[in-house]
Amino acid sequence: MRYLIVGCGRVGSTLAKLLDADGHEVIVVDEDPNAFKRLGQKFKGHVVVGTGIDYDVLKHAGAAQADGFIAVTNGDNRNVMAALIAQRMFHIKKIVARIYDPTRGMMYRELGIDTVCPTTTGAKMIRDVLMEAPWDTLQSFDFGKVTSLTATIRAADAGKRVSDFERAGRIRIAAIRTGKSVRVAANDTVLAESDEINAIVAPEAISEFAQMFTDARVPEGVG
Amino acid sequence: MFVLIVGGGKVGSYLTRALVGQGHEVVIVEKAERKARLLEQLLERNVTVVGDGCDPLVLEQAGLKRADVVIADTGDDEDNLVVCLITKKNSTAKCIARVNNPRNKLIFDSLDEKNPVTTISSTEVILDAIHKHVTAAPVSS
Structure with a gap:
């Protein structure tokens, strides 16, 4: 070319x-x-x-x-x-x-x-690094503030359904990758450990989404 | 008529003076604050908006929606093109643009076929004048 x-x-x-x-x-x-x-x-x-x-x-x-x-x-x-x-x-x-x-x-x-638009994409990537986000910003829709994110299912969440992670109007799971195969998510799809999910997330739900995939940290020096 | 002028250089300031003299309402958008202030002193009128005329928000603030005519007269073709693009998208105003490179006229022409942008290229005007002078001159042998 x-x-x-x-x-x-x-x-x-x-x-x-x-x-x-x-x-x-x-x-x-x-x-x-x-x-x-x-x-x-x-x-x-x-x-x-x-x-x-x-x-x-x-x-x-x-x-x-x-x-x-x-x-x-x-x-x-x-x-x-x-x-x-x-x-x-x-x-x-x-x-x-x-x-x-x-x-x-x-x-x-x-x-x-x-x-x-490197402005939107760059700002989102910096935000992800700043928040130690457990996802990668796959693609940024710079015509809106909605972000497409990927996250990996933890052992503790294995067996949960797609609908358990969705929040109406805020978080929608679009696709699931299991090993090399990718399929479009359905509400009742059961997720396995280390499945990778791709979600469309509204700006106000980003921290909520992050919490679902980050291990709760045990505060140091307690107990 | 309400005329919105983007670019407060020499052309912009002389245009404003003439249009105001004819009783039209004029707003000039100029990026450089110092230049805008000088212009206001010169015209003895509060007619400038300081800001980037290629920014849709600045143009809106300057009154793009109710403009009858928008004149893009900065010294840069690319800036004038963007002013026309924003105008065509957000208003029904007549667009007039200064074009330095005559070749670029085609791009301005392609923006709106129904209500075309009027382009003015001083390069072309001078070339035409030279051409007329040359063709009118008696051939010396």
Whole structure:
């Protein structure tokens, strides 16, 4: 596949190296020729000096033959403009733009541009580390505050049903992984130890969810 | 008419002066507070909102919903494009945008086919003038 990346900052260069290592053809565009130093010696792709919001620059970079387009400059407005040029003038099928502002990210998604919002995702990951959360934030829906979380069933909870962990309107179990097999949860599905569950959790129920999967800590120095 | 202008540079300030003189209601959104204050002194009017005109909340505060015309006249095409995107999403106002790179006009045109954004590119205006001058000039041999 041929991927065109606009913006050779930390994210742009890291992504370029990842895709290059996977054997894809990668072209990186940046206004600052010094930015390409981040790509390192091993990078086999191409670089183009210029602004990513210019039709001619993108054409020169091969946008017309690109399978995917990624806009990761440090400006949200530049990213959406580059993405719109890619979509409407080059008809690139897969377009992803990094948008720091969650509100605008949602708006741009309506235009058919996939947006990634590091603000929401980053904040959620920091919260999880801070709370020593027993789950991984799988996917953050940045158009709402609802979070998708995974947790592992403890021995003490083996034999409980999906409905025992659900809270109407706040916690919903979506899927269960047992070893390598994954199935969609039903209310009466019986859970076994070390089953992994994927739940959709409302913001006000996050600590409640955490408590269900964290061993109650015995206060030190008591008894 | 109520005109909302995003960008308090030279174009924005001269536009405001003229529009206010014609009896229109005008609000200018300007990011730099110092620039906004200078503008108010110059115009002797309280017409500025300090904030990022590419932020939907700032535009709403400035009165986007009841605007008849929104003018995106910052020096950056990408910022003007975002102003138009937000306007098209949240109001029925007529959109006028300054476009530096004439090629970018196509993107502005694609935003709304029924009620198109009016784009003004000084680059193109100058190019046209040169073209007319060249074609009008007698061929010297």
